[in-house]
Amino acid sequence: MAAETTSSPPKNEDTPQGFAFGLTAYFLWGFLPLYLKAVAHIPSLEVLANRAIWSVPVAGIVLLLLRRTDDLKTAVKNPRMLGMACVTAAIISVNWGIYVWAVASGHALDAALGYFINPLFSIFLAAVILKERLGRTQVVAICLAAVAVVILTVDAGGLPWVSIGLSVTWGFYALFRKTLPIGPNQGFFLEVLLISIPCIPYVIWLEASGQGHLLNATGWDTFILMAAGVVTAGPLMIYANGAKLLRLSTIGIMQYIAPTMIFLFAVFAFHEPLSQVKLVAFAFIWAGLVVYTWPMLQQARGR
Numbered sequence: 001m002a003a004e005t006t007s008s009p010p011k012n013e014d015t016p017q018g019f020a021f022g023l024t025a026y027f028l029w030g031f032l033p034l035y036l037k038a039v040a041h042i043p044s045l046e047v048l049a050n051r052a053i054w055s056v057p058v059a060g061i062v063l064l065l066l067r068r069t070d071d072l073k074t075a076v077k078n079p080r081m082l083g084m085a086c087v088t089a090a091i092i093s094v095n096w097g098i099y100v101w102a103v104a105s106g107h108a109l110d111a112a113l114g115y116f117i118n119p120l121f122s123i124f125l126a127a128v129i130l131k132e133r134l135g136r137t138q139v140v141a142i143c144l145a146a147v148a149v150v151i152l153t154v155d156a157g158g159l160p161w162v163s164i165g166l167s168v169t170w171g172f173y174a175l176f177r178k179t180l181p182i183g184p185n186q187g188f189f190l191e192v193l194l195i196s197i198p199c200i201p202y203v204i205w206l207e208a209s210g211q212g213h214l215l216n217a218t219g220w221d222t223f224i225l226m227a228a229g230v231v232t233a234g235p236l237m238i239y240a241n242g243a244k245l246l247r248l249s250t251i252g253i254m255q256y257i258a259p260t261m262i263f264l265f266a267v268f269a270f271h272e273p274l275s276q277v278k279l280v281a282f283a284f285i286w287a288g289l290v291v292y293t294w295p296m297l298q299q300a301r302g303r
Contacts, residue, residue, distance in 0.1 A: 014246050014247050015245040018245025019242075026258050028235035029257075030260070030265075032258075033103045037104070039225070039228075040104035042221065044101040048093065048199075051228040052192050052232075056189070056193055058234070059185065059188055059192060062189075063189055071182055081181065085187065085191060087176055092169070093195050095165075095166060098165045108270055112263040113259075113285065115167070120141050121171045122174060135295075137294070145285055155278075184236075188240070213225060214226075256289065
């Protein structure tokens with residue numbers, strides 16, 4: 001991974017290294033459902049706990065290699081920064097929990113829909129909370145996403161909670177994460193460290209009571225739960241380093257890679273039913289994303 005630097009701000013341009021990091025991170029996120037299916041026989045809360053616990057050593061080693069531990073010490077000593085880290089840690093925990101449960105219980109399509117909606121929800125948040133002005137195409141894109149949610153709600157007789165939950169939690173996580181004045185790698189380490197505080201005694205209790213899968217089951221379960229650290233921390237920290245070397249518009253286009261892969265896995269690998277109503281809802285979301293992305297594509301083409 002590229003070492004972080006504080007000597008000068010990164011230039012607003014795409015670099016080959018940034019492009020490689022970005023593609024690697026989004027493709028790894030796209031393959032994550034395969035891992036979650038492999039641990040589907042393990043309770044979602046136990047998987048979530050192990051994701052946090054085993055991410056701590058992975059993220060810690062990266063910080064040591066990059067020699068970026070000083071910022072972390074400053075954050076721990078600052079009550080405001082520590083409080084904000086607790087908020088982002090809580091939000092990302094909910095997001096992880098919903099995603100783990102969704103894939104394990106046969107709702108990967110709903111998860112894909114949630115992550116397709118997310119960019120449009122983030123625009124909505126920016127307008128409502130940050131008072132950013134919306135362009136005409138952004139308003140149209142948000143309206144198309146809203147129509148998709150209404151269609152799914154009417155068809156199911158209730159809100160599509162998985163899709164909305166993933167979109168809302170990730171949107172707020174990204175929003176609050178911007179207010180945390182600490183590097184992405186240090187911030188991630190602090191978050192998983194905080195999440196691990198309740199998770200460690202929970203996993204110990206599971207193992208002691210014979211309900212856990214880390215030590216009281218097969219060697220495969222032990223290996224795959226410990227691998228959760230690399231699976232979780234790897235893509236995020238690769239992305240964190242790549243994002244500094246890419247234009248925001250390039251990242252905006254790349255972010256559709258993962259939900260597209262989730263959608264394809266759900267339909268062709270997990271054989272989840274794709275009803276006509278759900279397909280129509282996806283069509284509205286995709287139309288909204290085209291409207292939202294088109295100006296970015298034109299800008300990139302002009303360069």
